[in-house]
Amino acid sequence: MSFSEPSYKFYPNKNATVISAPFSGGQGKSGVEDGPEQLIKYGLLKDIEKLGWNLKNVNPLSEMDTDKMKKDENDVYNNCKRPTMVSDCCKLIYNEVKSSYEKNSFPITIGGDHSIGMSTISAFINTYPNGGIVWVDAHADINTPSTTESGNLHGCPVAFAMGLDSENWPPHFNWIKELKTKVKPNQITYIGLRDVDDGEKKLLKDLGIKAFSMYHVDKFGINEVVRMALEAVNPNGENPIHLSYDVDGIDPMYAAATGTPVRGGLTLREGLFLVEEIANSGNLVGLDIVEVNPALSSSAQVHLETVNTGLSIARCAMGETIL
Numbered sequence: 001m002s003f004s005e006p007s008y009k010f011y012p013n014k015n016a017t018v019i020s021a022p023f024s025g026g027q028g029k030s031g032v033e034d035g036p037e038q039l040i041k042y043g044l045l046k047d048i049e050k051l052g053w054n055l056k057n058v059n060p061l062s063e064m065d066t067d068k069m070k071k072d073e074n075d076v077y078n079n080c081k082r083p084t085m086v087s088d089c090c091k092l093i094y095n096e097v098k099s100s101y102e103k104n105s106f107p108i109t110i111g112g113d114h115s116i117g118m119s120t121i122s123a124f125i126n127t128y129p130n131g132g133i134v135w136v137d138a139h140a141d142i143n144t145p146s147t148t149e150s151g152n153l154h155g156c157p158v159a160f161a162m163g164l165d166s167e168n169w170p171p172h173f174n175w176i177k178e179l180k181t182k183v184k185p186n187q188i189t190y191i192g193l194r195d196v197d198d199g200e201k202k203l204l205k206d207l208g209i210k211a212f213s214m215y216h217v218d219k220f221g222i223n224e225v226v227r228m229a230l231e232a233v234n235p236n237g238e239n240p241i242h243l244s245y246d247v248d249g250i251d252p253m254y255a256a257a258t259g260t261p262v263r264g265g266l267t268l269r270e271g272l273f274l275v276e277e278i279a280n281s282g283n284l285v286g287l288d289i290v291e292v293n294p295a296l297s298s299s300a301q302v303h304l305e306t307v308n309t310g311l312s313i314a315r316c317a318m319g320e321t322i323l
């Protein structure tokens, strides 16, 4: 068999920006803010450069005192935890991702918790209003401020980017409300779901979002699931694709150092194959890798496995081939 390396239709100059988002305000555990540093320490930038990309690394949160913000117990609004912290940081991340898109530089945003997805997919859809989003996750992250049971905003980024339930948003998020373009239900699809809250199930159903759970991966195989997912959000095969990858989509056997692990997930190869296949489409324009939490490693080996899973996702997205 012969394989050719993926081409990147939207990036003939192969420029990319690694956007570090050392952020943990969307959930209660600490440690996930060290994800970017660990991914970089274990070779993220060099790995991507080796694949022929001209790389920049930026940290839009460098001026923020996130430790102090996280400790502010008054930062609550109704049921939502830390809306000021999440909104202020996510706005900076939105601006950075948007500016990367505007410079024709592939934004690779590394978290940090998944609340930053509200920024990355909003920046994507406001750059490419016809684009499609693939969200790989054990969770749907589509809770609204009204449906969230935990109050953790990393369970809500999709709802914000879609503008759902906006009457009940903390006013902190007015900047998202004012963005020109919202994600529409036929512009997002999921792979890997297996822990979806009741309120989220209802939303997915009512909105008609095409979601592929682990049941579908078992039933149809990952190859067919990726094909159906791409068909759902990119029916003509021409539109740009953004991939938002929560490492907890992959089974804890390979990525246990994460805040909300759920057993019964994608194997490492299923989790990487889908990235290879999306990269192969030539339409991939943006990537998030989130929820690597080095502090939750039960051993040095678990730590290495989880970080390496994140690195493998990045390399597959940026053009690494096996042969």
Ligand SMILES: NC(=[NH2+])NCCC[C@H](N)C(=O)O
Residues within 6 Å of the ligand: 113, 114, 115, 139, 140, 141, 143, 148, 149, 150, 151, 152, 154, 155, 156, 195, 196, 197, 246, 248, 259, 260, 291
């Ligand atoms: N990005 C994540 N790991 N999200 C987990 C969300 C879990 C749960 N559905 C919640 O809303 O709290």
Ligand SMILES: [Mn+2]
Residues within 6 Å of the ligand: 137, 138, 139, 246, 248, 249, 260
């Ligand atoms: Mn998740």
Ligand SMILES: [Mn+2]
Residues within 6 Å of the ligand: 114, 137, 139, 141, 154, 246
């Ligand atoms: Mn997630």
